[in-house]
Amino acid sequence: MGKTILTVDDSVSIRQMISFTLKGAGYEVTEAVDGQDALDKAQRETFNLVLTDINMPRMDGLKLLEKLRGLTPYKTIPILMLTTESCSEMKARGRDAGATGWLVKPFNPKSLLEIISQVTK
Amino acid sequence: MSTELEQFYEVFFEESSELLAEMEACLLGLDLSSPDPEDLNAIFRAAHSIKGGAGTFGFTDMTEMTHMLESLLDKLRKGEIEIRSEMIDTFLRAGDIIKGQLAAHRGDGAADEAAAAEVSNELKQFSEETTEALNIDKESTSSTTEQPDHKPNEAKNVVVESLPATSKTEQVSFNIEFSSSGINSKSLENLFSNLSDLGKFEKLLVSDKEQNCKLRLTTYTCEENIWEALAFVVNPSQLKIEKASQTEAHTSTKLDVSSSIQIDEITSDKPSKTAVETENSACEPYGFFSGAPAAPIETEKKVKTESHSDPSVEQNILEEKSFPTDTINSLPIQKQSKPNAPTTETTSIRVSIEKVDQMINLVGELVITQAMLAQTASEVDPVIYEKLNNGMNQLERNTRNLQEAVMSIRMLPISFVFSRYPRVVHDLASKLDKKVELKTVGEGTELDKGLIEKIADPLTHLVRNSLDHGIELPEKRIATGKVAKGTITLRAFHQGGSIVIEVGDDGAGLNREKIMAKATERGISIHEGMSDQEVWMLIFEPGFSTAEKVTDVSGRGVGMDVVKRNIKDMGGRIEIDSVQGVGTRITIRLPLTLAILDGLSVAVGDQMFIVPLTYITESLQIKNTDIKTVNGVGRVVHVRGDYLPVIALHEIFNIKPNATRIEDGILIILDAEGHKAAMFVDALIGQHQVVIKSLENNYRRVMGVSGATIMGDGKVALILDTTGLVMASHKDSL
Known part of the structure; x- marks a missing residue:
């Protein structure tokens, strides 16, 4: 069985693209439209990895990170943040919130698969 | 980028169109005196999302425009700059440009590059106004930092060149290399001008046969800013940014370095070592945080472990953290308190209109077949064939329900049309120096999709007409005892088998004498005994216009007759009620459905x-x-x-x-x-x-x-x- 990944992005095109890329590489992908949706889904099922956008309505990625890290099954699983904001401030905030790593938008499918494969080994 | 991305283009186009519409609605609804931070956030997020998608799918022109939009919006929502009405106009125009670019990428017309350049210039100016204001602050601080006694500590190891300089007071040269294939010359120009804003900028090699660009930038700014400036134009995997070796570097760098050696006791203002950690990684399209849960071990070596041993850094992280979490915490709570906050996920599916029409046709045939069967069944003895009769009754009910359900697929709320008018009214009102409020009533009223598309143009004309000819200038309104702000009301409702759409205004009303005089002038046959209703209908005669001055808004004398013809073609009817000095109401009646x-x-x-x-x-x-x-x-x-x-x-x-x-x-x-x-x-x-x-x-x-x-x-x-x-x-x- 492939590893399960929860991908969180409010942009449907990005979500579909990530989903398509990851599914093509054999991962099982669940999509969530924002932090709240992701949190709901993460509470129902424990994923092997979470890939989240930062800037989203309802609940943003940083808040989601904090919330997920507060859940026992998510204390140690990789959570990656996907962000157009490559400045150090955002990264520092992501790290403080408990992110494992980051992926800068715009990204290509190759770097997406690279970073995922590094943490799902 | 990859061709397999193409399959997501259509989704991206649809999504961006929706985001743009959302952004426009927010912009128009924005209260300039006290803008709702939630609205500003929503606008920012829309621009941000489009940028992210455009970047990923390789639409660089859109990325540039949304990037400028986003940076200005970011300043607005952070309160670094006050919002002004000119900005709204520029934002709206930027939205139009992005719409044009979207259409161009869809293969529908070409993007207006001149307008794009103009708008991006305006955006840049607004942004620069702010940075100028901020620079004054910075200059005052930097002038003090130049005095050796007050200079913040760069820490010894900064000087020992193992770390890239991050301080604003230290200039560093960077060698930048990337492949310019697939980047059009305009984007490249923009890129160069953005870079030259950052510091002293030299083109070492531009677009040789291998399409390589080599640049050197000597700047105070940190590497990641350069990275950011480039990342939206240049494919990050083909981009290389290196710190130039000391000998190459500008002499001023050395001066700064030497002066900073003297004062290594004072605690740093900036967490230079955290910057190091992220800075190194800024060159990478992705990376991991050391010590973070589940981070791969090999990446740890990337990160300097000493950053954690430095107490000043830890403290700085805490300080940094306290600011953002406050703002972040407050956002989702506010958002959740809005009960019908729109989420991007919709439960709808997109189906081609042909499929729907085919279904409607088939249901039509089904209705006919059912009627035929019912007729045949009615000829048999109902006592013997009771079951058949029951079945027929049920079939009739089900057919009718099915038919209604299928017909409703084609029905759309009229808000699809109404939603475009706030913008029309906004633009025109500011052009004419009028104050106008647009009210819409009954946006949920549904009508056939075909009618929705056809009604938009005539309605636009009527709205513009009301604004141009109906609503008076504020001074005149006050003089006649009205409030300065005029009101245009769009109303839709069902009446019998029709849908009624009204365009009403509280303006000057129609002038019977003027219309009669004009009609005589135009050779339209009239007589004194005509009722007001009949006189009003004269304005729908071809070539009729009562505006003394022809404006580019309305009043070219073409239009109202076209409006009437269009409505008639849709099987509808148009009527006017008007009272001089009180207002005018134009009523359109359309058949609910055509099938x-x-x-x-x-x-x-x-x-x-x-x-x-x-x-x-x-x-x-x-x-x-x-x-x-x-x-x-x-x-x-x-x-x-x-x-x-x-x-x-x-x-x-x-x-x-x-x-x-x-x-x-x-x-x-x-x-x-x-x-x-x-x-x-x-x-x-x-x-x-x-x-x-x-x-x-x-x-x-x-x-x-x-x-x-x-x-x-x-x-x-x-x-x-x-x-x-x-x-x-x-x-x-x-």
Whole structure:
């Protein structure tokens, strides 16, 4: 069985693209439209990895990170943040919130698969 | 980028269009005096999302525009800059540009590059105004930092060149290398100008045969800013940014370095080591945080472990953290308190309109088949075939429900049209220096998709007309005792089988004398006895315009007649009510749907006709004494105190009737928009739901007939154009 990944992005095109890329590489992908949706889904099922956008309505990625890290099954699983904001401030905030790593938008499918494969080994 | 991304283009286009519409609505709804941070956030997020998608899918022109938009919006939402009405206009125009770029990428026309450049310049100016204001602050601080005593500590190891300089007071040279293939020259130009904003900038090599660009930038800014400036134009995997070696570096760097050696005791203002950690990684499209849960071990070496041993850094992280978490915490809570906050996830699916139309056609056929079966079944003994009869009844119910459900697929709320007018009104009002508020009522009213598309242009014209000719200038409004802000009201509701759309304004109203004078001038035949209603209708005559001055807004004298024709083509009708000094209301009535109607079948001779049920008030037989013949009017019948003109169908269609005398047949009293008439037929047959087949498409237009249908027995029956017939009977009798 492939590893399960929860991908969180409010942009449907990005979500579909990530989903398509990851599914093509054999991962099982669940999509969530924002932090709240992701949190709901993460509470129902424990994923092997979470890939989240930062800037989203309802609940943003940083808040989601904090919330997920507060859940026992998510204390140690990789959570990656996907962000157009490559400045150090955002990264520092992501790290403080408990992110494992980051992926800068715009990204290509190759770097997406690279970073995922590094943490799902 | 990758061609496999192309399959997501359409989704991205749709999504971006929605985001742009959302952004526009937010912009127009923004209260400039105290902008709702939630709105600003929503606008920012829209720009941000489009940028992210455009970057990923490789639409660089959109990325550039949204990037500028986003940076300015970011400053706005952070309160670094006050929002002004000119900005809204520029934002709106930027939105238009992005729409144009979207359309161009879709293969629909070309993007207006000149306008794009103009708007991006404006955005840049707004942004620079802020940075100038901020720079004043910075300059004042940097002037103090230049004095050795106050200079913040760069820490010894900064000087020992193992770390890239991050301080604003230290200049560093970077060598930048990337492949310029796939980047158009305009984007490249923009890129160069963005870089030159960052510092001293040299082009070492630009676009040789291998399309390599080598640049050197000597700057105070940190590497990641350069990275950011480039990342939206250049494919990050093809981009290399390196710190130039010391010998290459500008001499000023050395000066700064030497001065900073003297003061290594003072605690750093900036967490230089955290910067190091992220800075190194800024060159990477992705990376991991050391010590973070589940981070791969090999990446740890990337990160300097000493950053954690430095207490000042830890403290700085804490300080940094306290600011963002406050703002972040407050956002989702506010958002959640909004009950119907729109989420991007929609539960709809996109289906091509052909499929829907095909389904409607098939259901139409099904309705006909069901009617045929019902007719056959009605001929058998209901006692013996009770089960069959029950089944037939159920089939009829189910068919009707199915038909309604299928028809509703084509129905869209009129908000699809109404939503474009806030922008129209905003733009035009500012152009004309008028103050106008747009109110919409009944946006949820549904009508056929085909009508939605066709009604948009005529409505736009009417709204513009109301604003231009109806609403007065603020001074004039105040002088006449009105509030300075005019109101235009768009209202939609269902009435009988029609949908009614009203465009109302509280402006000056129509001027009877002016219109009459103009009509005379234009050679339109008029007479003093004309009712106001008739006078108002004159403005729909071709070539009519009462505006003293022709503006580029309306009043070219073309339009209103086109509006009327368009409405008529849709099977609709237009009316005007106006009171001078109080306002004008234009009412459009459209048929609800064009495909199916409830009708009463009537017989005249051996022919069968369908009368739309919505127009029928009653049917009755009449005594000879109630029939009068009036000179020049023709026959009228006296029904419940009214004298109504008689529509004799056998005369209109030249059929030999079974009943030649009115008292032998049946009169159907019709009411078409307030006008009544009595239709004379041989007999009533029954009530049906009929599928309208266009006569024009299959034959040609026939006076008095709006279409045809196939009856249960397979015969064709004509559907009467009730309104046309009633109106004609009134004209004849006038």
